[in-house]
Amino acid sequence: MTSFRAWRVLVAWDFTREMRRKNTLVAMGMMALVTLFVFAFAIPTSSVELDQSRAGILWTTLLLAATVGIDRAFRADGEGRLLEGLLLSPVSRPTIYHARVASTLLFVLTIAVPSFGLFMLFFNQSVSAAALGWIALTALATLFGFVTLGVLLSSLTFSVRGGDVLLRVVLFPLLVPIFATAVDATSRAFDGGAPDARHAGLILAFDLTFLGAGHLLFDHGVKDLGPQG
Amino acid sequence: MNNSTASPTPTNGADLADGSVPGALPLTGGSPGRLFLPHALITVAALAFMNWLIIEHAPFGVKQIGASYLIAFYHVPSAILMGVAYTLVFAAGIMVLLTKSVEWDRRARAAAAAGLLANGIVLVTGSVWGKAAWNLWWNFQDPRLTTSAVIFLIYLAYFVLSRGIEDEAKRARICAIYGILALLAYMPVKYAVEWFGQGSHPPKVAMDGAQIRDTLNAGLLAFFFLYSLLYRWKYDLDTLRERSDAALARVRRLEDSRS
Amino acid sequence: MTADVHANAGRAVGVQPTVRVHRVWKRFGSRDALAGVSLSVAPGECVALLGRNGSGKTTLVRILATLDTASEGEIDVAGLSLPREETAVRGKIGVVLDHSFLPRDLRLEEGLRFYGELYGVPSPLERARVLAAKFGLGTRLTDPVRTLSRGMAQRASLCRALMHDPPVLLLDEPSTALDADGCRLLVQTIREHAARGRSVLLVTHDLPLAAAAADRALLLRKGKVVAEGAAAGVCAQAESEGSVAA
Ligand SMILES: Nc1ncnc2c1ncn2[C@@H]1O[C@H](COP(=O)(O)OP(=O)(O)OP(=O)(O)O)[C@@H](O)[C@H]1O
Numbered sequence: 185m186t187s188f189r190a191w192r193v194l195v196a197w198d199f200t201r202e203m204r205r206k207n208t209l210v211a212m213g214m215m216a217l218v219t220l221f222v223f224a225f226a227i228p229t230s231s232v233e234l235d236q237s238r239a240g241i242l243w244t245t246l247l248l249a250a251t252v253g254i255d256r257a258f259r260a261d262g263e264g265r266l267l268e269g270l271l272l273s274p275v276s277r278p279t280i281y282h283a284r285v286a287s288t289l290l291f292v293l294t295i296a297v298p299s300f301g302l303f304m305l306f307f308n309q310s311v312s313a314a315a316l317g318w319i320a321l322t323a324l325a326t327l328f329g330f331v332t333l334g335v336l337l338s339s340l341t342f343s344v345r346g347g348d349v350l351l352r353v354v355l356f357p358l359l360v361p362i363f364a365t366a367v368d369a370t371s372r373a374f375d376g377g378a379p380d381a382r383h384a385g386l387i388l389a390f391d392l393t394f395l396g397a398g399h400l401l402f403d404h405g406v407k408d409l410g411p412q413g
Numbered sequence: 414m415n416n417s418t419a420s421p422t423p424t425n426g427a428d429l430a431d432g433s434v435p436g437a438l439p440l441t442g443g444s445p446g447r448l449f450l451p452h453a454l455i456t457v458a459a460l461a462f463m464n465w466l467i468i469e470h471a472p473f474g475v476k477q478i479g480a481s482y483l484i485a486f487y488h489v490p491s492a493i494l495m496g497v498a499y500t501l502v503f504a505a506g507i508m509v510l511l512t513k514s515v516e517w518d519r520r521a522r523a524a525a526a527a528g529l530l531a532n533g534i535v536l537v538t539g540s541v542w543g544k545a546a547w548n549l550w551w552n553f554q555d556p557r558l559t560t561s562a563v564i565f566l567i568y569l570a571y572f573v574l575s576r577g578i579e580d581e582a583k584r585a586r587i588c589a590i591y592g593i594l595a596l597l598a599y600m601p602v603k604y605a606v607e608w609f610g611q612g613s614h615p616p617k618v619a620m621d622g623a624q625i626r627d628t629l630n631a632g633l634l635a636f637f638f639l640y641s642l643l644y645r646w647k648y649d650l651d652t653l654r655e656r657s658d659a660a661l662a663r664v665r666r667l668e669d670s671r672s
Numbered sequence: 673m674t675a676d677v678h679a680n681a682g683r684a685v686g687v688q689p690t691v692r693v694h695r696v697w698k699r700f701g702s703r704d705a706l707a708g709v710s711l712s713v714a715p716g717e718c719v720a721l722l723g724r725n726g727s728g729k730t731t732l733v734r735i736l737a738t739l740d741t742a743s744e745g746e747i748d749v750a751g752l753s754l755p756r757e758e759t760a761v762r763g764k765i766g767v768v769l770d771h772s773f774l775p776r777d778l779r780l781e782e783g784l785r786f787y788g789e790l791y792g793v794p795s796p797l798e799r800a801r802v803l804a805a806k807f808g809l810g811t812r813l814t815d816p817v818r819t820l821s822r823g824m825a826q827r828a829s830l831c832r833a834l835m836h837d838p839p840v841l842l843l844d845e846p847s848t849a850l851d852a853d854g855c856r857l858l859v860q861t862i863r864e865h866a867a868r869g870r871s872v873l874l875v876t877h878d879l880p881l882a883a884a885a886a887d888r889a890l891l892l893r894k895g896k897v898v899a900e901g902a903a904a905g906v907c908a909q910a911e912s913e914g915s916v917a918a
């Protein structure tokens with residue numbers, strides 16, 4: 185069995201599993217909705233200041249929603265015992281990691297698109313097609329970065345007591361660089377400009393660094409989980 | 414920080430007299446706290462010498478920002494040694510994964526503690542400098558200070574993580590991985606803050622001249638003693654804690670097996 | 673000492689054991705969960721592993737299942753050494769632990785098919801149906817796993833472990849929550865499996881089950897093998913050990 189086939193099997197079944205009850209999608213969607221509402225009350229929605237903070241609002245919403253999905257990457261089914269079943273199977277550890285990255289990214293993107301629509305609606309924004317393209321590209325690359333690092337950290341914290349809070353404590357500071365870059369790139373796109381090579385370089389470097397780290401370190405993270413799971 | 418850590422764990426001979434339990438007695442090994450006092454004295458002396466150099470030797474005030482640049486003699490060595498300490502956390506993390514030994518985890522944790530102290534001093538001195546330069550205690554527009562703050566947060570989370578995990582081997586493994594990721598994030602943080610932070614540019618101060626270099630070197634040495642002292646303190650304390658925990662567990666098990 | 677006996681026993685009959693555990697230690701902090709355990713399981717043999725709560729049985733099974741790593745010692749499973757060739761070993765073992773590992777929201781047949789696909793079983797759905805029918809779950813195939821009763825989940829767990837017809841079966845308390853009929857099925861499955869030249873390591877507190885299913889038995893106490901031999905004899909000793917302790 186090739187790694188790629190195993191990867192496909194894992195992703196396909198993650199998807200089927202999620203589609204049965206959509207717990208993760210619903211939790212992420214609610215988080216996005218609630219966050220947007222909170223911002224609507226915290227920030228004047230029609231003022232000029234909004235133009236300066238809109239990218240930040242959008243990315244904070246996406247970060248909080250994505251984190252819910254990342255936290256549930258291993259916790260969702262049977263309190264993480266399912267992972268042990270996968271670890272027993274003859275699929276290499278990196279393949280399990282890459283599959284979980286892919287399925288988590290799929291769920292995060294599924295929620296990111298309507299969240300963006302709601303954001304535009306709530307805050308009365310309109311953008312050109314070109315800007316929309318830049319924002320979509322930035323979001324894709326950035327959310328991929330969130331997920332590569334997030335899934336690795338989630339594999340470390342999901343079996344720890346209070347791991348949901350712990351995940352956020354360790355994840356958010358490490359995401360600062362890619363988050364700041366995405367906010368800046370999106371802000372430019374909103375203003376009618378385009379992100380430049382530094383944005384692309386930093387986001388891609390981040391993505392590849394932590395994808396590589398996950399590939400190498402995931403195995404060490406899930407070793408000796410202990411009988412308690 | 415006193416010398417009490419130097420005393421070895423008291424072993425209650427009566428309780429452990431029954432040597433029938435297999436496995437190595439976990440009370441052997443190097444003696445924590447050895448030469449701690451001399452180390453502390455050297456540190457105090459080196460810090461005093463550095464301060465004397467700052468006052469007597471270094472030129473008082475350079476153009477642009479005047480006397481406030483003197484804080485750089487605290488700031489710059491701490492920033493350099495912070496980097497060294499965090500690199501040690503990274504290296505020790507790799508050793509944990511390769512050797513599966515909790516010993517390296519203790520080293521990583523001690524290095525992280527030393528790095529965090531250095532980082533804290535970088536933040537405080539940077540803040541004081543900012544007060545002198547912009548009359549602001551905190552300024553997110555200074556990319557270097559902001560970078561240090563983010564790094565501080567990252568390594569603060571290291572300790573939150575390490576406290577959150579009870580099982581020793583698991584903690585070692587997880588913290589090792591986090592320590593590796595933390596260093597990988599350094600460059601992205603630096604560039605992101607510089608390029609996309611609120612950043613204007615901080616005042617650049619030309620720090621050259623023989624007297625300034627002497628003073629900086631003395632500062633590097635003095636702060637090296639200070640941070641290595643903290644490293645040893647943390648390492649020895651954790652070693653003792655682990656040994657006494659192990660000894661207690663053994664005593665308890667001996668009592669269980671008798672009753 | 674027991675280790676040498678095993679090495680010799682294996683060589684004497686000229687059969688390579690499928691599971692060989694040689695002086696294995698497992699330490700949790702300062703506690704030794706396994707203290708120099710040696711054992712072997714030959715092809716076509718079922719070995720029962722007995723012992724009181726906390727004697728280290730699950731610890732050993734998890735190490736053999738490649739979930740945990742031993743602190744010390746040598747282990748071969750199906751001619752491959754652990755932990756070096758662990759990915760290859762995983763394809764050769766079927767494992768039952770305290771959880772079915774089937775996704776709760778999938779139907780039973782889907783959950784089994786999922787594992788069948790991971791193990792590269794040729795026609796996983798057929799295989800799932802055959803096994804489920806054999807274990808009396810034929811009518812529950814399209815129900816979500818979360819709706820199964822505990823005994824049914826245990827049967828499903830056995831199906832999952834058997835999906836790829838593994839050369840080595842590692843069963844940790846497989847009779848938990850099983851009814852009399854389920855236990856009979858379990859014994860029958862183990863005997864059939866062994867009769868086809870495959871190996872079974874059976875951890876259980878159910879002494880009649882061990883006596884019925886196993887050829888040999890070992891008694892573990894505080895991480896050490898304290899008795900081994902024909903299943904009936906060791907079971908008797910395990911029984912007396914239990915009553916002494918109580
Ligand atoms: N993750 C762990 N951390 C610390 N100690 C552990 C861990 N796992 C097991 N132990 C200890 O190892 C010993 C053996 O445990 P194990 O689970 O192997 O026993 P067992 O024989 O399977 O018992 P039972 O019959 O109750 O299932 C016990 O003393 C247990 O406390």
Ligand SMILES: [Mg+2]
Nearest residue numbers: 729730731844
């Ligand atoms: Mg057990």
